[in-house]
Amino acid sequence: xxxxxxxxxxxxxxxxxxxxxxxxxxxxxxxxxxxxxxxxxxxxxxxxxxxxxxxxxxxxxxxxxxxxxxxxxxxxxxxxxxxxxxxxxx
Amino acid sequence: xxxxxxxxxxxxxxxxxxxxxxxxxxxxxxxxxxxxxxxxxxxxxxxxxxxxxxxxxxxxxxxxxxxxxxxxxxxxxxxxxxxxxxxxxxxxxxxxxxxxxxxxxxxxxxxxxxxxxxxxxxxxxxxxxxxxxxxxxxxxxxxxxxxxxxxxxxxxxxxxxxxxxxxxxxxxxxxxxxxxxxxxxxxxxxxxxxxxxxxxx
Numbered sequence: 001x002x003x004x005x006x007x008x009x010x011x012x013x014x015x016x017x018x019x020x021x022x023x024x025x026x027x028x029x030x031x032x033x034x035x036x037x038x039x040x041x042x043x044x045x046x047x048x049x050x051x052x053x054x055x056x057x058x059x060x061x062x063x064x065x066x067x068x069x070x071x072x073x074x075x076x077x078x079x080x081x082x083x084x085x086x087x088x089x090x
Numbered sequence: 091x092x093x094x095x096x097x098x099x100x101x102x103x104x105x106x107x108x109x110x111x112x113x114x115x116x117x118x119x120x121x122x123x124x125x126x127x128x129x130x131x132x133x134x135x136x137x138x139x140x141x142x143x144x145x146x147x148x149x150x151x152x153x154x155x156x157x158x159x160x161x162x163x164x165x166x167x168x169x170x171x172x173x174x175x176x177x178x179x180x181x182x183x184x185x186x187x188x189x190x191x192x193x194x195x196x197x198x199x200x201x202x203x204x205x206x207x208x209x210x211x212x213x214x215x216x217x218x219x220x221x222x223x224x225x226x227x228x229x230x231x232x233x234x235x236x237x238x239x240x241x242x243x244x245x246x247x248x249x250x251x252x253x254x255x256x257x258x259x260x261x262x263x264x265x266x267x268x269x270x271x272x273x274x275x276x277x278x279x280x281x282x283x284x285x286x287x288x289x290x291x
Contacts, residue, residue, distance in 0.1 A: 023277040057291045058284040061233055062252035067136045074149045078131060081153050085160060086120040 012040035018048050026055065108172040115163050123163070127156055130173060133254070134180045140249045141184035142191075143238035151187055155180040170263055177256075178264040181246055188242060229290050236286035244279030251276050 013021065013034065018041055024030040025038050042049045106122075108129070114122035134155050139148035158179050166175060218226065237245060237253070250261045251272065258276075262269045284291075 023273065026277075026280075027273075054288050054291045055280060055284050058287055059252055059280055061229060061287070061291075062248065062283070063255065065230070065233060065253050067132055068139055070132055070135050071145055071149060074135060074152060075131065077149060078127070078153050078156060082124075082127065082156060082160070085157065086123065 010040060011037055012044065013037040014041070015045060015048055018042075018045075022052065022055070026052075026059070109168060112163060112166055112168075112172050115160075116166070123160060126159075126172070126176075130176055131156070133173070134176065137177060137180045137249060137254065138184045140234070140237055140253065141181065141245060142188055143234070147187055147191075148184075151180065151184045154183045158183065171260075174256075174260050174263050177250065177254075177260075178266075181250070181264055185242060185246065229287075232287055232290050233283075236283050239286065240279055240282055244275050244282060247272055247275040248279040248283065252280070 018025075018038055021030055021034055021038060025035060030038065042052060106125070108126065111122040111126050115126070131152065135148055135152045138151035138155070139145065142148050142151060155176070159176055162179075166172070237248060240248060246265060247261060250256045250264060251258065256264070258269050258272045261272045261276075265272070267275075
């Protein structure tokens with residue numbers, strides 16, 4: 001897929017190339033030329049743009065996920081089991 | 091455990107490092123181990139809960155992890171950070187339980203996700219509308235469900251890397267796989283998660 005802009009041919013990747021490079025692109029590890037091609041492609045391909053956006057959101061939701069609290073009795077049950085070995089070895 | 095014992099601070103006013111606590115445990119100071127437990131019990135529980143997707147099993151895995159850590163801490167050689175070493179134990183304990191459970195197939199795969207009803211009220215006020223708060227809670231439940239349904243290899247990597255925020259290098263050490271393998275599993279795991287969450291995104 002090629003796209004002309006201001007009279008200069010700018011190479012963009014196609015959908016299958018994007019699939020090959022998306023892991024590196026998401027991690028900001030794609031070579032700069034490929035990165036430019038991907039960005040251009042995303043400006044013209046709605047389905048790929050949606051794919052990348054939802055993938056980024058998935059990652060973001062994982063990253064902002066906070067820790068669950070310990071269940072009410074988990075701490076006491078852990079100490080109960082540890083108590084025996086710690087006092088024995090003290 | 092002797093509650094009366096207190097930790098001697100290395101530098102007054104500064105917390106003792108994990109490594110210093112490990113050295114003290116290796117010299118027989120069990121109070122130092124209690125401090126390590128306090129620092130990491132919640133993290134270890136979270137790794138176990140996310141891998142196992144079951145609260146009771148995660149509590150048991152939490153206990154097994156620290157019992158094993160105490161037994162093997164004399165062999166800790168400071169080649170990695172203490173938490174990397176501890177998370178490795180927690181991950182192995184949890185994955186072993188998961189495999190055993192799968193082999194037995196006695197636990198329902200449709201076990202409900204942990205109840206998060208109280209969670210919304212524990213969160214600080216973020217200026218969310220009730221509807222936004224509801225959506226966030228729902229998404230959190232869906233995320234836990236989706237993580238729980240990932241294949242084992244992807245699940246551990248996604249939990250450690252994206253949810254717990256460890257680096258590729260740390261995950262590589264914890265799972266004893268190469269960094270390219272971490273990256274590959276992470277990407278596949280992320281794609282699988284996206285598939286499961288896409289209608290909520």
